[in-house]
Amino acid sequence: EENFTWKVQSHWPGSSSSYEDSLVRLKNIIEERTDGRLELELYEAGSLFKAKEIFNAVSRGILEMGTISPAYAQDKISLAGIASGLPFAFRNVWEAAYFHQGLGFEQMLRDEAAEHGVYWATDKVYPTEMVVKQPIKSWEDFTELKIRSSGALQTFLTEAGAAASYIPGSELYSALDSGIVDGAHWGASQGAFSMGLYEVAKYHVQPALNIAGTDVIIVSQKALDKLPEDMQKIVKQALDEQFWFRTNEYQYKERITLAKAINEHNVQVNTLPEDVQDRLTQTAQKMWDEEGKRSENAQKALDMLKAYLADLGYL
Amino acid sequence: MGVLTAFMRGVTRLNDVIGRGIALLVFAMFAFLIMEVAFRYLFNSPTVWTNELTQMLFGVYAVMSGGYIMAHRGHVNVDLLHSHLPPRGQAVLDILTSVIFFIFTLALLYFGFSMASESIASWETSYSAWNPPIWPVKAAIPLGTGLLVLQGIVKLLEDIAVAFNLSYYTPEPQEDNEGESS
Amino acid sequence: MSIELLTLLFFGSLLFFLLLGLPLAFVLGGVSVVFLYFTWGFDSFYMVASQIWGTMESFTLVAIPLFVFMAMILERTGVAKDLYRMMHLWCGGLRGGLAIGTLGICAVFAAMVGISGAAVVAMGTIALPSMLERGYDKKMALGVINTGGGWGILIPPSILMILYALITGVSVGKMFAAGILPGVLLMVLTVIYIVVRCHLQPHLAPALPKEERGTWPEKFRALRAVLLPIGVVIMVLGSIMGGITTPTEAAAMGVLGALISAAVYRQFKWRILQEAAVRTFKLTGMIMWILFAAHAFSAAYQSMGAQDLIESLMNMIPGGPWGIIIAMMVIVFLLAMVLDPVGIMLITLPVFMPIVESLGFDPIWFGILFVINMEIGYMTPPFGFNLFYLKGVVPPSITMKDIYSSIVPFVIVEIVGLALIMIFPEIATYLPDLFF
Numbered sequence: 021e022e023n024f025t026w027k028v029q030s031h032w033p034g035s036s037s038s039y040e041d042s043l044v045r046l047k048n049i050i051e052e053r054t055d056g057r058l059e060l061e062l063y064e065a066g067s068l069f070k071a072k073e074i075f076n077a078v079s080r081g082i083l084e085m086g087t088i089s090p091a092y093a094q095d096k097i098s099l100a101g102i103a104s105g106l107p108f109a110f111r112n113v114w115e116a117a118y119f120h121q122g123l124g125f126e127q128m129l130r131d132e133a134a135e136h137g138v139y140w141a142t143d144k145v146y147p148t149e150m151v152v153k154q155p156i157k158s159w160e161d162f163t164e165l166k167i168r169s170s171g172a173l174q175t176f177l178t179e180a181g182a183a184a185s186y187i188p189g190s191e192l193y194s195a196l197d198s199g200i201v202d203g204a205h206w207g208a209s210q211g212a213f214s215m216g217l218y219e220v221a222k223y224h225v226q227p228a229l230n231i232a233g234t235d236v237i238i239v240s241q242k243a244l245d246k247l248p249e250d251m252q253k254i255v256k257q258a259l260d261e262q263f264w265f266r267t268n269e270y271q272y273k274e275r276i277t278l279a280k281a282i283n284e285h286n287v288q289v290n291t292l293p294e295d296v297q298d299r300l301t302q303t304a305q306k307m308w309d310e311e312g313k314r315s316e317n318a319q320k321a322l323d324m325l326k327a328y329l330a331d332l333g334y335l
Numbered sequence: 336m337g338v339l340t341a342f343m344r345g346v347t348r349l350n351d352v353i354g355r356g357i358a359l360l361v362f363a364m365f366a367f368l369i370m371e372v373a374f375r376y377l378f379n380s381p382t383v384w385t386n387e388l389t390q391m392l393f394g395v396y397a398v399m400s401g402g403y404i405m406a407h408r409g410h411v412n413v414d415l416l417h418s419h420l421p422p423r424g425q426a427v428l429d430i431l432t433s434v435i436f437f438i439f440t441l442a443l444l445y446f447g448f449s450m451a452s453e454s455i456a457s458w459e460t461s462y463s464a465w466n467p468p469i470w471p472v473k474a475a476i477p478l479g480t481g482l483l484v485l486q487g488i489v490k491l492l493e494d495i496a497v498a499f500n501l502s503y504y505t506p507e508p509q510e511d512n513e514g515e516s517s
Numbered sequence: 518m519s520i521e522l523l524t525l526l527f528f529g530s531l532l533f534f535l536l537l538g539l540p541l542a543f544v545l546g547g548v549s550v551v552f553l554y555f556t557w558g559f560d561s562f563y564m565v566a567s568q569i570w571g572t573m574e575s576f577t578l579v580a581i582p583l584f585v586f587m588a589m590i591l592e593r594t595g596v597a598k599d600l601y602r603m604m605h606l607w608c609g610g611l612r613g614g615l616a617i618g619t620l621g622i623c624a625v626f627a628a629m630v631g632i633s634g635a636a637v638v639a640m641g642t643i644a645l646p647s648m649l650e651r652g653y654d655k656k657m658a659l660g661v662i663n664t665g666g667g668w669g670i671l672i673p674p675s676i677l678m679i680l681y682a683l684i685t686g687v688s689v690g691k692m693f694a695a696g697i698l699p700g701v702l703l704m705v706l707t708v709i710y711i712v713v714r715c716h717l718q719p720h721l722a723p724a725l726p727k728e729e730r731g732t733w734p735e736k737f738r739a740l741r742a743v744l745l746p747i748g749v750v751i752m753v754l755g756s757i758m759g760g761i762t763t764p765t766e767a768a769a770m771g772v773l774g775a776l777i778s779a780a781v782y783r784q785f786k787w788r789i790l791q792e793a794a795v796r797t798f799k800l801t802g803m804i805m806w807i808l809f810a811a812h813a814f815s816a817a818y819q820s821m822g823a824q825d826l827i828e829s830l831m832n833m834i835p836g837g838p839w840g841i842i843i844a845m846m847v848i849v850f851l852l853a854m855v856l857d858p859v860g861i862m863l864i865t866l867p868v869f870m871p872i873v874e875s876l877g878f879d880p881i882w883f884g885i886l887f888v889i890n891m892e893i894g895y896m897t898p899p900f901g902f903n904l905f906y907l908k909g910v911v912p913p914s915i916t917m918k919d920i921y922s923s924i925v926p927f928v929i930v931e932i933v934g935l936a937l938i939m940i941f942p943e944i945a946t947y948l949p950d951l952f953f
């Protein structure tokens with residue numbers, strides 16, 4: 021019997037909880053179910069390829085597997101913008117999960133990725149939440165903020181009236197500490213905790229800026245096709261289970277971590293006032309339409325999303 | 336032989352002109368960063384573009400430097416063995432090790448080109464909040480590497496001339512390392 | 518092929534071609550490509566291009582050309598020269614005074630930059646000619662710059678500490694706080710070494726003859742020379758600590774300060790600025806091509822299974838907790854002779870950290886040991902970055918052999934410092950415990 025070894029480049033650093041919880045978990049399950057015939061060699065963020073290059077490397081078949089954020093594949097996947105999260109769309113994690121798996125958004129992503137020789141499997145859906153140094157009690161408080169952000173959320177926060185700037189992760193802690201920015205988002209509470217942000221920013225803002233499938237596992241179709249059929253099935257099944265297990269586990273860990281931050285670092289939850297939420301939602305909805313213009317597929321996904329949100333009574 | 340001499344001079348001059356031009360980008364990087372600090376600190380309105388533009392300029396600046404530096408013998412090496420050899424011995428050694436140089440730079444040229452053409456094919460942008468095109472920066476990889484390869488060929492031709500006493504090139508007295516002792 | 522054998526061949530080829538005189542950047546790149554071909558195949562060369570793209574995209578590196586530019590302006594306009602004249606007048610009677618002054622400037626520089634490279638190149642340009650002119654032994658001068666230029670990663674801010682924190686999950690703030698006292702310790706040790714050595718061998722760093730030491734009015738007039746450099750330092754450090762700029766943006770404040778100094782010196786001339794820009798380009802490019810290739814090299818080594826090697830090495834080590842810590846230090850020290858620091862961290866830390874923590878050691882303390890070891894690695898042959906950066910700025914009369922042999926005593930001093938911090942962990946842990 022043939023044995024296979026896959027190189028897996030992660031976009032998570034080793035200290036990120038998802039490296040262990042998502043990637044090592046997947047490795048263990050796949051190796052166990054294939055009786056060790058398929059071995060995953062894991063590489064921490066930046067080892068072989070930088071995060072933004074992982075999709076290309078998997079697409080070219082140089083890497084057999086990788087993890088990414090949809091944002092890193094935006095030039096190839098027109099749905100990536102929607103996948104990485106429209107601001108203020110979903111209000112609960114289960115809604116995003118159902119959108120992916122129940123309404124077929126995941127399949128749409130998978131079809132687009134397939135054109136580049138990539139098998140797409142969302143690792144989990146989860147919220148992105150902000151931490152700030154001073155609580156936001158009014159619209160004025162919000163517009164006076166300097167926030168470290170990135171990508172679509174940076175555009176959103178700027179449009180909404182805050183001063184959002186991009187600062188690389190390596191300078192984030194110092195920037196927040198010295199007051200170059202007064203707020204930042206890095207995942208939600210687990211991300212903020214791992215970056216030490218609660219040491220310098222004591223208010224955890226809710227609701228989430230977005231809830232989305234921000235972590236994705238990608239597999240080279242070429243590598244997948246080389247496996248015997250039973251092993252292909254094992255890999256795909258493991259990935260399907262991964263979504264549900266990790267989405268649920270992540271929620272649990274978010275809650276635990278936030279509780280720990282509250283106890284150990286005197287963090288307080290800062291719920292945005294009603295009128296601030298309303299104004300943010302209005303700005304957000306203008307931005308959604310922009311995403312739809314990306315492609316026919318994106319428009320279709322956006323229409324589907326809007327209908328869904330209307331059904332839920334949010335629009 | 337006139338053609339060879341002309342080629343060598345031409346490449347060196349090309350790298351020199353391009354290098355002296357690109358060197359001025361440091362003023363732009365400086366200006367944009369200062370602007371960002373001013374916008375954010377004085378006016379509380381950071382821009383979405385200054386830091387990213389600075390970084391893009393830096394990428395071009397760095398990767399385009401290879402040929403210029405080679406023309407000015409600025410890529411540092413270990414001269415333990417070299418300093419004990421006569422010029423001809425050095426030249427022979429450099430001809431041999433140039434194989435490694437060309438393996439690296441040609442691999443980089445090939446895959447840099449592949450990377451850049453993929454990027455140009457989709458007019459790739461950065462998808463940041465500012466979302467500028469980044470294909471020009473990626474295109475600088477094969478371009479900068481190409482200039483380095485050309486200068487490497489010049490260096491190889493020089494070494495061959497020195498090693499075999501050929502007339503198309505006469506070595507000038509070695510350029511001073513740009514006046515540190517002055 | 519086993520990873521042990523691969524490692525020998527890989528590093529052996531690196532050493533071989535380095536000794537044959539091919540520039541470091543091309544040795545690193547070429548050897549990576551050759552080994553990738555045999556271990557991973559032709560397509561994997563894409564990784565080399567991709568690593569270069571990743572390095573081009575690294576925002577923190579933007580600080581390199583800016584800090585180098587700052588130094589070039591200060592040098593070309595004569596500000597730096599006057600600073601050294603002042604130091605010589607004031608410390609002229611003290612043997613090794615200029616070397617100690619240089620270390621002081623290095624420490625200040627280290628507090629301004631979070632990366633290595635810029636400081637070495639800058640101090641090599643400013644300090645080396647000034648010391649050589651005044652009869653200092655070249656090995657003494659080179660060693661001082663090499664060792665002091667590396668402090669940028671130990672004294673906060675430090676990109677390597679941030680990276681350590683990112684990989685291991687410790688607090689960046691604690692790491693920064695922990696770096697301060699060890700930085701001071703290394704400085705004190707190095708100063709002691711210089712004073713003692715120069716006392717025993719006065720020809721290494723001659724004192725200024727009595728008649729040239731200047732009168733008090735002269736000395737005080739010379740003091741004006743420090744005003745501008747101090748102004749530049751305040752602009753940089755003040756904007757970092759005052760929450761005005763990130764460390765990278767602070768580099769631009771340094772250039773602004775240097776430009777203002779140039780204007781005060783009536784040297785704000787296009788010719789001078791252009792010359793400074795061209796030299797900055799050459800030096801930055803030299804650093805960047807080394808980094809491009811070094812990143813490709815360590816990625817190639819990781820793809821061959823470097824981590825498995827470290828794991829199997831760790832399993833072989835007997836000798837209790839301290840034996841393990843010392844073995845880790847030795848491994849890092851050896852890797853640091855040939856590999857770049859980021860690569861070393863990615864290869865070793867995932868293996869080391871669980872062991873360190875299960876033995877009950879403080880990861881912050883271990884991090885400081887690790888960073889000091891990296892710093893030593895920057896200056897150890899055959900392939901310490903600082904050695905090559907310095908080679909890039911010295912006059913042709915100084916060979917790599919001079920640079921290689923200059924570092925020996927300074928490395929020993931740093932190892933003594935490392936040992937002290939191992940024996941007295943409080944040196945590293947006192948401040949973080951106090952602040953957090």
Ligand code: NA
Binds near residue numbers: 632
């Ligand atoms: Na520093």
Ligand code: NA
Binds near residue numbers: 901
């Ligand atoms: Na080294």
